[in-house]
Amino acid sequence: MVSLIMDGIKTAVFCDFDGTITRRDVGYSIFHHFSNGRNDALLPDWKSGKLSSRDCLLQEAAMAPVTEEELFPFLDQFEINPGFPEFVEQCREHDIDLFIVSDGLDLYINYLLQRFHLTSLTVIANHAYIENGHITIEFPHHNKTCRRCGSCKGERIQEYRDKYDVKTRIIFVGDGYSDACATTEADILFAKKDLEAYCRMHNITYRPYDDFFDIIRELEREAVFSKYAV
Ligand SMILES: [Mg+2]
Ligand SMILES: [Zn+2]
Incomplete structure (x- = not known):
């Protein structure tokens, strides 16, 4: 086992869930399916930033009745x-600390992690449960300045950095607009799909990837991971 802090640097990974850990966007699929596609009308305003994630999620949940x-x-x-x-x-x-940071719902993230046999991971997401045939959503993570996100990934990274006196190195992995606030906080940024387009548009340096084997190889090259298991 290598030491917790190598060369005085604490490394942590913040990883998106929907479309990044899962192949498809689970949150979108749930609301799309159970609202009979009515949620699609909200997405242009959400993508442009006119509609906050909180308002978008609450409206989607209201139009998508579902039981357990x-x-x-x-x-x-x-x-x-x-x-x-x-x-x-x-x-x-x-x-290396690994956090799943999602602006989706812990309700389906925890269920799927259990199915994938990955229950030991820390999940930072919005809280949801089913009550009376609807998904009820709560927002336990307070954002100081961001008005766009439900749980702002950029602010979660800042909170992590604030906990350590030593220098931190943050690796972020994502695929969509809900990852936008994390892009300026990450030291090493892996992006694909909408997040890649966002980075290009805003001239943000990123590394493209397809799956996690690409990321493992890249982090071996960077000597974040040693090539042979320690
Ligand atoms: Mg995503
Ligand atoms: Zn944000």
Whole structure:
């Protein structure tokens, strides 16, 4: 086991869930399916920043009635992206903190992590439960300045940095607009799909990736992970 803080630098990974750990966007799929596609009308305003994530999620939940008996079997169709279990293992072996940061809902994230046999991971997300045939959403993470996000990933990273006196090195992995606030906080940024487009548009340096095996290889090159298990 390598030491917790190598060369006085504390490394942590913040990783998006929907479309990053899972192949498809689970939150979107739930609201799309159970609202019969009516949620799509909200998305242009959300993508442009006119509609906050909190208001978007609350409106989506209101238009998508669902019971537990309907939701959990629906979730069983979603698959994990290749290399994520191996990536989790590499982080563990190198004593690197790994957080799942999502502006989606812990309700489906925890269910799917259990199905993927990855229950030891820390999840930072909005809180949700099913009550009277609807998803009820709460926002336990307070954002100091961001008005756009439900739980702002940039502010979660800042909170982490504030906890340590030593220098931190933050690796972020994401795929969408809900990752935008994290892009300026990350030291190493992996981006694909909408997040890649966002980075290009805003001239933000990023590394493209397809699955977690790409990320493992890249972090071996950077010597964040040693090539051979420690
Ligand atoms: Mg995503
Ligand atoms: Zn934000």
